[in-house]
Amino acid sequence: MKRTTIKELEEISKKIRCGILETMEIGEKSHLGGSMSSADLVTALYFYKMNHNPKNPDAPERDRFIFSKGHSVLTQYAALAECGYFPKSILKTTKTLGSILQGHPETRTPGIEANTGSLGQGLSIGLGMAIGAKLDHRNYKVYVILGDGELAEGQIWEAATAASFYKLDNLIAIVDYNKLQAVGFLKKRYDLGDIRGKFAIFGWKTFEINGHDMQEILQALDSVDEVKGVPSVIIAHTTKGKGVSFAENNPAFHNAPLTKEQIERAKADICNS
């Protein structure tokens, strides 16, 4: 765990947001919205909370992170590059043939633990890793970021039941609750109701925070460490496209191409924030 200050982490999250833009080819569709909404959460995990080492990505004691909402992997690529898992120059090769940076997370990328992208699968995989830790008498934690729309997938709730049954206090789910799915606002298109209540009924310890307030994020991640005997979920209220003025809360930027001018504007928005 690195001793970084809130200010430092906020500066790093700007770098992460710029890193996300680095992965985007002009005119090519990219999952800008959901990547930006996760940026502060991912920053906190990689630069404050998780025990990990870019020089030893397979260290058995490392904390595991799974980006179950795999389409937002751009955030993770930016974080991994910033940490030094691979050179930053690789970011611009994202989604090109032969790149170690695929359109969705793949274990060929140093630092990526699971092949996600087919929504609903990441929590189960994380659960398996968490059981693995208990069997192997290791103390690592498993963090899984879920999309809010992704919570419609039944497999998520299969995993939620199992995590509770197996008392996996080393499994932490984080919901990137940006209120938008691909086709529009959840509340209008497919209201999933009381997400916090649902996890609570499944036996999880729940936390609810502003997913862009670094102080709240760190406090929640630290509080989770005190939880014993049950899995934890952090419901993080976020804004899709956060940091990019024309993309914030805009369904159009779930997966959209950006022009050169838009990328420049986005960079300016981020650096001047």
Add this chain to the structure above:
Amino acid sequence: MKNKLIATRTAFGEALVEMAKERNDIVVLDADVASSTKASIFKEAFPDRFFEMGIAEQNMMGVAAGMATTQKIIPFAVTFAVFATKRACDQVSISIAYPKLNVKIVGSYGGIPTGKAGATHQAFEDIAIMRAIPNMTIIVPADAVEMKQAVRACVEYNGPVYLRCVRCETPVIFDENYKFEWNKGITLREGKDVTIVSTGIMTPKALVATNILVDQGIDVRLIHLHTIKPIDKDILLKASIETGHIVTVENHSVIGGLGGAVAEILSESEPALIKRIGIEDTFGESGSLEDLFFKYGLTSENIVKEVKNLIEKKRRKYSC
């Protein structure tokens, strides 16, 4: 042991226990069907290594994948073949096969025998589905002896495997000298007139059919393939060149399983006239084993009939 009637599902359960006594990295996951799949035998012996996952097969496969990433656990994810391959198909494909994780997916109740449960529990497409998934090895043992050796071989192999078990008791055809060879087909009888290629519990029936045909003067080559993927191409090509007629037999659909695999291989380099015996693209139903095997043509008598039909068909096709 030979000619005894033992269910391959039982041999599977026992083999798990034998392996687990030798090494401490084997765990078994179940989706509430352990007493049917015989994973219950393992649960009795090693309760700490048995994980009940509830009637939630998709999650079970994901959990097995996560466990395998530790590289210190070899998970066997065991359920009915229909659920392992259809309900949890995406999970098997994306969570397990795509990252090449060391998970053994076990599909029990392969094909017709389901204790009269009927169509929802009869897996006729499981081999076809698994065949289309990259990085997957598919093993369909013929009897209890082969099953036990197959389980051992699965554990020693690092990668995703689909292992098919059958519910009903079937004859043991291999003796204590049998050696399971990874990815290799076995010629049970050499011959020149026609080849029968069988897999799983149809091999004992194919053996009976072979003996009947040989008595009638037909020189049958009998090949048993325990591994459908990767398939032993050499043994098939040789059989095509040397006998010219192939009859495939499987406790599975004629689409996409053993028959499909054989047809794919031979059509590209050594075409032979092929007859696929199996379930003719239909859902199953309830009934006694005897009634169902008879209705769906999975009997020694029908194999004999179809071999003769094929020989006659080719004779008529190529005679002037």
